[in-house]
Amino acid sequence: MADLKALSEAVIKGDQNTAVEITKAALEEGTSAESVLNEGLVAGMDVIGARFKKNEVYIPEVLIAARAMKMAMEILEPELVKAGVEPVGKLLVGTAKGDLHDIGKNLVAMMLKGAGFEVIDLGVDVTPEKFVEQAKSSGSHLIGISALLTTTMPGMEEVIKSLRDAGISAKVMIGGAPVTQAYADKIGADGYAADAASAVDLAKSLVA
Numbered sequence: 001m002a003d004l005k006a007l008s009e010a011v012i013k014g015d016q017n018t019a020v021e022i023t024k025a026a027l028e029e030g031t032s033a034e035s036v037l038n039e040g041l042v043a044g045m046d047v048i049g050a051r052f053k054k055n056e057v058y059i060p061e062v063l064i065a066a067r068a069m070k071m072a073m074e075i076l077e078p079e080l081v082k083a084g085v086e087p088v089g090k091l092l093v094g095t096a097k098g099d100l101h102d103i104g105k106n107l108v109a110m111m112l113k114g115a116g117f118e119v120i121d122l123g124v125d126v127t128p129e130k131f132v133e134q135a136k137s138s139g140s141h142l143i144g145i146s147a148l149l150t151t152t153m154p155g156m157e158e159v160i161k162s163l164r165d166a167g168i169s170a171k172v173m174i175g176g177a178p179v180t181q182a183y184a185d186k187i188g189a190d191g192y193a194a195d196a197a198s199a200v201d202l203a204k205s206l207v208a
């Protein structure tokens, strides 16, 4: 029997070789892709998320764990598609127009993937038009916008307005160092989270 506990430990430690090996072995033995995902990979990322929230681990550990998860996910993804496992929700994420900061946005995207979301990452400097176009074509349930500059924060409001003008009702969550709950309320965002672990809780509650 493949050791899914060891798989989650490998994710926690950021040991990508072991994570990949156990994932391969588990699938070869006939363990379902869903069990490998939930009991191994997601379980590991849940631990990292909780430790990150309590300041027991920091950004480098989260990035290393997320990388191990990503490598294992590459093996798992085709099997999940074959097995027809439904993602928790589909999320479109990007950094606001004019803003090139992506470290926090990438962390949020990785943690959400770890939590079972399908994530479409539009990258940085994303215009409201692109958010609208991609929201329409992907049918995402959730849209995440990141901004690290006070000058690019108004771009988030533009995205929300453009989405609503286009009749798109997907929930919008925002974040980034200068962003606050009060700002989210002001511009009509559905949610705000201060860090990647809280973003996962928020995303789950918004699609529930």
Ligand code: B12
Pocket: 059, 098, 099, 100, 101, 102, 103, 104, 105, 107, 108, 143, 144, 145, 146, 147, 148, 149, 150, 151, 173, 174, 175, 176, 177, 178, 192, 193, 194, 195, 196, 197, 199
């Ligand atoms: C790294 C960095 C850069 C790098 C970016 C590299 C990259 N690939 O991202 C580079 C060197 C390119 C850069 C450029 C600039 N930067 Co800069 N940069 C930073 C720095 C040092 C760290 C940002 C970071 O990555 N933090 C770590 C991540 C993990 O934290 P985070 O982004 O806040 O993300 C977390 C949360 O906010 C949240 N979150 C983030 N996004 C989202 C999204 C959603 C949906 C949710 C729910 C949550 C969420 O979760 C994340 C994980 O926990 C900050 C200073 C700082 N301490 O913040 C300045 C800073 C943001 N930069 C600043 C400035 C001014 C600039 C420049 C204008 C400098 C210049 N004169 O050229 C340019 C602008 C370029 C542009 N057009 O974007 C200022 C912004 C001031 C302001 N308030 O507007 C800061 C605050 C530095 C300062 N004190 O002056 N920068």
